[in-house]
Amino acid sequence: MKVNFVDLQTQFQELKDEILPAVESVMSRCAFILGDEVDDFEREFAAFCGVSECVGVASGCDALLWGIKACGIGPGDEIITVANTYIATALAVTMSGATPVLVDCLEDSFEIDPEAVAKAITDRTKAIIPVHLYGQAADMDAILALAEKRGLLVIEDAAQAHGATYKGRPCGPMGAVGCFSFYPGKNLGAYGDGGAIATNDPEIAEKVRMYRNYGQSKKYYHDVAGWNSRLDTVQAAVLGVKLKHLAKWNAARRANAESYTEGLKDTPLGLPVTVEGNEHIFHLYVVRSDKRDDLSDYLKQKEVYCGIHYPVPIHLQKAYADLGYAQGDFPVTEKVADEILSLPMHPNLSAEQVEFVCEGVREFYR
Ligand SMILES: *Cc1c(COP(=O)(O)O)cnc(C)c1O
Numbered sequence: 001m002k003v004n005f006v007d008l009q010t011q012f013q014e015l016k017d018e019i020l021p022a023v024e025s026v027m028s029r030c031a032f033i034l035g036d037e038v039d040d041f042e043r044e045f046a047a048f049c050g051v052s053e054c055v056g057v058a059s060g061c062d063a064l065l066w067g068i069k070a071c072g073i074g075p076g077d078e079i080i081t082v083a084n085t086y087i088a089t090a091l092a093v094t095m096s097g098a099t100p101v102l103v104d105c106l107e108d109s110f111e112i113d114p115e116a117v118a119k120a121i122t123d124r125t126k127a128i129i130p131v132h133l134y135g136q137a138a139d140m141d142a143i144l145a146l147a148e149k150r151g152l153l154v155i156e157d158a159a160q161a162h163g164a165t166y167k168g169r170p171c172g173p174m175g176a177v178g179c180f181s182f183y184p185g186k187n188l189g190a191y192g193d194g195g196a197i198a199t200n201d202p203e204i205a206e207k208v209r210m211y212r213n214y215g216q217s218k219k220y221y222h223d224v225a226g227w228n229s230r231l232d233t234v235q236a237a238v239l240g241v242k243l244k245h246l247a248k249w250n251a252a253r254r255a256n257a258e259s260y261t262e263g264l265k266d267t268p269l270g271l272p273v274t275v276e277g278n279e280h281i282f283h284l285y286v287v288r289s290d291k292r293d294d295l296s297d298y299l300k301q302k303e304v305y306c307g308i309h310y311p312v313p314i315h316l317q318k319a320y321a322d323l324g325y326a327q328g329d330f331p332v333t334e335k336v337a338d339e340i341l342s343l344p345m346h347p348n349l350s351a352e353q354v355e356f357v358c359e360g361v362r363e364f365y366r
Contacts, residue, residue: 060181
């Protein structure tokens, strides 16, 4: 039996009869740039997130960048985020001209540590970017309270959290603006790149609408220095079809996670902790092992393909050498980076596949 890390093939076969006509419709109307499907998807995704505004953009990285710029943040400002995230979170801060200030994560949940955030605030801090890593919410009560007290904005990186909730509230728009990615492997993925911001602030939405379309307020009138960063209409058509299935897929991921947890409970692996109040959507099912690399190799030889999210924390990336961080600055992040392993996780995993993975892990430890 082969167990792929993700399985977009099976999903496409299941959706083909819905996807192909939707794509053909865009092409037959030549509605390539900001066609009706973009508006439709924005409306539907806003409703899904329980907000008034959604603006589609070219990627999750761009959603973060325009979200930051729409908040009026740029050169000279600092934004606090977590060292334990995908590089895009930090790069968007850098591209805005602001400086990323990194903090450590919590050991149990892998999420940003609110106490570390409090300590990192300076006169130049303008915002906090909590990342809802792996599909569950960061500690938003603590982050939002801190932001309120210190007059900071909260910009959520919800690239791994489409449909995750925190104490009943959807991840994304709890602060000023929520930023989503529709990279193909995300819980809601396009057939190419895509992203969106979700907000209840019409001014932020309007600014992002300008930034994504050359900064224009109307055709050939450019009010700000924007960029070409539009959500492609073909991708919006795909997303419109897929959004209808998202709740079901998230439930399937959750069920697979439960089966993993049951099948692995008697092994020495550290298993993912769902923090109380969180509805986890298991973008990734991340376990911990001090024999991570050996375990990964063992599983690979059984055709069970795992991933590591992420092997090198942001502060130890060459691209960020100039921030002046060093090994030892964020001990929890560094420790987990050496131990984490993402087991195969997608909605189409069969019970037999989950059991095969669990049996492989049990065998490794026998
Ligand atoms: C995927 C991801 C992004 C970037 O999204 P892209 O669409 O690939 O640009 C940002 N942050 C996190 C946490 C992600 O997982």
